[in-house]
Amino acid sequence: MLALTWELVRDVFQYPELLFPGMTSIGKALWAEKWEILGKTVFSLKLIATGLTAAVILAAIGTIAALNGKIFSEIVTDFMAIMHPLPGIAILPAAILWFGIGIKAILFVIIFSAVWPLVNHFYTGFRSIPANQLEVGKNLGLSGVRLALWVMLPASFPHILGGLRTGWARAWQASVAAELVFGAAGGDGGLGWFLYKKRFMMETSGVFAGMVVIILIGIAVEYLIFAGIEKRTVKKWKTILD
Amino acid sequence: MSTILNVSGITKIYESGGKKVIGVEKVSFSVEEGKFVSIIGPSGCGKSTILRCIAGFEKMNCGQVMLEGEKVTKPGPDRFMIFQGLDQLFPWLTVEENIVFAMKSVGKVTKGMSPAEEAEHYLDLVGLSGYGGYYPYQLSGGMKQRASIARALSVKPKILLMDEPFGSLDAFSRRAMHHMVLKVWEKTGVTVIFVTHDIEEAIDLSDRILAFSPARLKADVTNPLPRPRERSHPSYRSFFLKISGLLEGAFKPDSDLKSASAPEATLAF
Numbered sequence: 001m002l003a004l005t006w007e008l009v010r011d012v013f014q015y016p017e018l019l020f021p022g023m024t025s026i027g028k029a030l031w032a033e034k035w036e037i038l039g040k041t042v043f044s045l046k047l048i049a050t051g052l053t054a055a056v057i058l059a060a061i062g063t064i065a066a067l068n069g070k071i072f073s074e075i076v077t078d079f080m081a082i083m084h085p086l087p088g089i090a091i092l093p094a095a096i097l098w099f100g101i102g103i104k105a106i107l108f109v110i111i112f113s114a115v116w117p118l119v120n121h122f123y124t125g126f127r128s129i130p131a132n133q134l135e136v137g138k139n140l141g142l143s144g145v146r147l148a149l150w151v152m153l154p155a156s157f158p159h160i161l162g163g164l165r166t167g168w169a170r171a172w173q174a175s176v177a178a179e180l181v182f183g184a185a186g187g188d189g190g191l192g193w194f195l196y197k198k199r200f201m202m203e204t205s206g207v208f209a210g211m212v213v214i215i216l217i218g219i220a221v222e223y224l225i226f227a228g229i230e231k232r233t234v235k236k237w238k239t240i241l242d
Numbered sequence: 243m244s245t246i247l248n249v250s251g252i253t254k255i256y257e258s259g260g261k262k263v264i265g266v267e268k269v270s271f272s273v274e275e276g277k278f279v280s281i282i283g284p285s286g287c288g289k290s291t292i293l294r295c296i297a298g299f300e301k302m303n304c305g306q307v308m309l310e311g312e313k314v315t316k317p318g319p320d321r322f323m324i325f326q327g328l329d330q331l332f333p334w335l336t337v338e339e340n341i342v343f344a345m346k347s348v349g350k351v352t353k354g355m356s357p358a359e360e361a362e363h364y365l366d367l368v369g370l371s372g373y374g375g376y377y378p379y380q381l382s383g384g385m386k387q388r389a390s391i392a393r394a395l396s397v398k399p400k401i402l403l404m405d406e407p408f409g410s411l412d413a414f415s416r417r418a419m420h421h422m423v424l425k426v427w428e429k430t431g432v433t434v435i436f437v438t439h440d441i442e443e444a445i446d447l448s449d450r451i452l453a454f455s456p457a458r459l460k461a462d463v464t465n466p467l468p469r470p471r472e473r474s475h476p477s478y479r480s481f482f483l484k485i486s487g488l489l490e491g492a493f494k495p496d497s498d499l500k501s502a503s504a505p506e507a508t509l510a511f
Binding site for chain 2: 130132133135136138139140141142146150151154155157233236237238239
């Protein structure tokens with residue numbers, strides 16, 4: 001449907017191939033560049049996996065601190081209020097000054113973009129655990145780590161999953177954007193860098209090929225990973241509405 | 243009959259927004275092993291607070307709770323609470339997994355019996371045989387409460403603390419639950435402390451009724467009626483009137499309006 005509209009718009013307005021490449025040339029570019037695209041994809045995904053893992057750990061520490069002390073709670077909520085509206089990419093210039101052009105700066109942007117929505121969801125999730133379930137856990141003699149892992153974590157799982165979803169989306173956007181803006185990755189890079197390079201060399205069909213891959217990865221992560229986890233957990237338990 | 247629980251002089255004051263609200267004040271009583279005791283009173287009179295102090299969920303301002311001679315300092319499986327809310331089962335576990343999780347958490351898995359078999363035994367006791375594989379959302383309100391009671395029994399508590407457990411159910415389900423609770427109580431011999439604001443429920447179930455006026459224990463009455471309790475029995479009516487009289491006396495509408503600890507009390511009667 002989308003492809004058809006695409007071709008129709010091209011025909012009607014007679015856009016030049018250089019600006020508006022046809023589906024076939026995008027397909028050809030995709031095929032011709034398949035190894036490079038694959039390499040860039042792996043690079044991007046590795047970077048995001050690293051950044052997201054770090055962001056989850058930081059968010060977990062922040063949330064635990066916020067839940068355990070009034071001062072921490074205020075610090076975390078204040079930081080969240082200030083930092084949450086700041087688009088991750090806006091921190092890139094500062095990151096480049098601090099870490100130089102390269103992977104470190106991009107990683108920083110990814111972590112920064114993902115950590116605030118993660119903290120926000122985790123914090124909300126832990127605070128909205130039904131009091132009865134928490135007290136049943138305590139009644140069973142659970143406390144500390146056992147209570148957190150066996151009761152609090154599954155009880156707040158709908159929010160945790162929501163946080164991971166947003167975190168992933170933010171991290172993915174940030175990684176592509178960061179590489180794109182300044183070609184920040186340097187010589188070696190991911191999909192954002194691929195787009196940057198293709199644009200630089202006026203290989204428009206390559207640019208669109210890169211975009212297709214970015215969309216496909218977004219869809220794949222949503223349907224293969226998040227929808228799968230959701231089906232096996234919160235949808236099965238009916239702790240979120242369909 | 244030995245005393246299993248001793249509540250002596252407990253006072254609990256809540257602070258909210260700089261105001262001090264008395265939950266309970268200088269309440270003392272003891273409970274003998276194996277008895278079914280009801281705590282009755284209108285909303286806001288502190289009856290749930292008492293239960294929560296016994297459970298160890300609340301820090302008391304003064305007084306103490308002794309279970310078999312030992313001071314209660316924190317929650318523990320020897321005093322298991324059943325709440326009114328229908329959300330006390332863990333929704334991410336099936337009914338059977340809820341029970342097995344509870345048994346494993348407290349380390350009370352009977353030898354020579356698989357945890358699943360033992361879970362089924364408790365489900366059978368509460369009339370929920372065969373429902374082990376269901377998730378909580380698949381159960382009706384009454385079934386959820388039955389499953390919660392099965393889970394509580396599986397950790398072999400000394401006392402079952404029931405905080406208006408059937409308050410969210412309709413009248414028909416409640417009658418069925420009363421039969422079930424009495425059967426469970428007779429079969430297991432567990433001591434029960436049952437909080438309710440329903441006088442008939444208290445009379446139908448308990449050996450003894452503790453009537454609360456705001457924050458204080460007003461009267462401690464032994465139920466003289468033979469079991470099973472028949473509502474058509476001539477002395478049922480007079481005992482009902484006696485209990486309701488005690489509560490009416492404690493709750494003149496005018497005095498309730500001034501009572502900070504019972505803001506909703508006037509609505510209860």
